[in-house]
Amino acid sequence: MQNKDMDKQDTEILALLKDYPMPQAPTGFYDQALVRATHEGSRRQRNRWLMTGFGGAVAAGLVLWMVGGFFLTAPDLPVADPAIPSITMTLEEPRTINLVFASAERLDSAMLTVRLPSGVEMSGFPGQREVTWQTSLNAGKNFLPLKLIATSPVGGEVYATLTHDNRGRTFRLTVDVS
Amino acid sequence: MSTQQQQIAFEKLVRPHFDRLYRLAWRLTGQKAEAEDLFQELLIKAYGKLDDLVKIDEPGSWLSRIMYNLFIDERRRFARRRMHTVEEGEMSGDGLDGLPGSDNPAWNHERLERMQKLDSALSALSDEHRMIVLLHDTEGYKLTEIQELIGIPVGTVKSRLHRARARLREILAADGTFS
Numbered sequence: 246m247q248n249k250d251m252d253k254q255d256t257e258i259l260a261l262l263k264d265y266p267m268p269q270a271p272t273g274f275y276d277q278a279l280v281r282a283t284h285e286g287s288r289r290q291r292n293r294w295l296m297t298g299f300g301g302a303v304a305a306g307l308v309l310w311m312v313g314g315f316f317l318t319a320p321d322l323p324v325a326d327p328a329i330p331s332i333t334m335t336l337e338e339p340r341t342i343n344l345v346f347a348s349a350e351r352l353d354s355a356m357l358t359v360r361l362p363s364g365v366e367m368s369g370f371p372g373q374r375e376v377t378w379q380t381s382l383n384a385g386k387n388f389l390p391l392k393l394i395a396t397s398p399v400g401g402e403v404y405a406t407l408t409h410d411n412r413g414r415t416f417r418l419t420v421d422v423s
Numbered sequence: 424m425s426t427q428q429q430q431i432a433f434e435k436l437v438r439p440h441f442d443r444l445y446r447l448a449w450r451l452t453g454q455k456a457e458a459e460d461l462f463q464e465l466l467i468k469a470y471g472k473l474d475d476l477v478k479i480d481e482p483g484s485w486l487s488r489i490m491y492n493l494f495i496d497e498r499r500r501f502a503r504r505r506m507h508t509v510e511e512g513e514m515s516g517d518g519l520d521g522l523p524g525s526d527n528p529a530w531n532h533e534r535l536e537r538m539q540k541l542d543s544a545l546s547a548l549s550d551e552h553r554m555i556v557l558l559h560d561t562e563g564y565k566l567t568e569i570q571e572l573i574g575i576p577v578g579t580v581k582s583r584l585h586r587a588r589a590r591l592r593e594i595l596a597a598d599g600t601f602s
Contacts, residue, residue, distance in 0.1 A: 254592050254601050261541045261595075262560040264534075270445045274459065275438070282466035283430040381456050 331419035334395040344389045348382040355409040362401020365420050368392035395422040440483040450557045451494045465490045491572050544594040552587035
């Protein structure tokens with residue numbers, strides 16, 4: 246490639262980069278962050294995620310459609326799903342599942358709680374049966390990879406509960422261990 | 424100092440740097456939720472170090488470094504806990520929401536398309552390269568500021584910047600972005 250072309254392209258790249266947009270902080274975010282830091286700092290209450298770390302990168306794992314397009318438009322929870330999805334795991338062998346949440350609208354500050362049976366752990370959270378964190382969902386489909394490890398051959402059911410403004414849904418996944 | 428005095432002193436020291444820190448958080452994480460989380464964690468940490476903060480000559484740089492270190496220390500965590508949008512594909516989307524428009528729909532469309540391609544190209548870079556190119560070319564950080572922030576020699580910053588731009592050029596040329 247000619248140097249002249251490269252120079253021209255570099256100029257275009259710089260122009261694009263200078264133009265690259267940056268959303269502003271939402272109104273009130275700074276004030277809220279200050280209040281949290283000064284009043285609740287020691288309690289480590291965070292703006293978004295209450296628990297940290299989630300297992301694994303997105304692998305070509307099982308995708309579980311946890312919520313339909315009607316997500317959170319129904320008034321209450323939980324709704325028992327007659328067809329509970331299931332997976333079979335190998336003992337001590339991590340497996341990534343992708344939880345998929347379809348939301349009709351953007352949801353800020355939704356709470357997601359994952360409850361695990363005694364023989365299944367979430368990677369990074371050894372021994373924890375319940376993990377809760379706060380998150381936001383975009384309109385459309387959102388997915389979250391969870392890396393699970395079966396620590397006993399018992400298996401059981403994994404529950405994922407998503408709540409927002411006193412509405413929510415609980416979804417179940419049966420884990421069999423081979 | 425009373426608690427209230429501490430809070431007032433803290434706010435006075437940190438608030439002038441909020442916009443720049445928020446943008447830095449965005450450039451580091453590339454995701455709105457993570458950026459806000461990182462920003463919040465910075466404030467919590469900084470408040471715990473108020474005794475040090477009041478003695479700092481340049482609180483902005485000090486806060487930036489803490490934020491960067493927080494990000495590096497917990498990068499794996501930040502990367503892991505993202506909830507992705509399925510449709511986002513190669514682009515985060517969030518960063519383009521605030522794209523200011525013009526009265527010309529055709530021009531807007533073209534601009535958005537080019538931004539999407541840039542977004543996609545940026546996501547193909549390594550974290551280090553993306554960070555440096557965004558801080559330098561988008562945010563206007565000087566090489567020495569990046570050196571101070573990241574803790575690598577200016578020469579390394581320069582070479583990474585050069586490689587990042589070269590890679591961007593390569594990707595954008597391949598997808599026909601250039602006029």
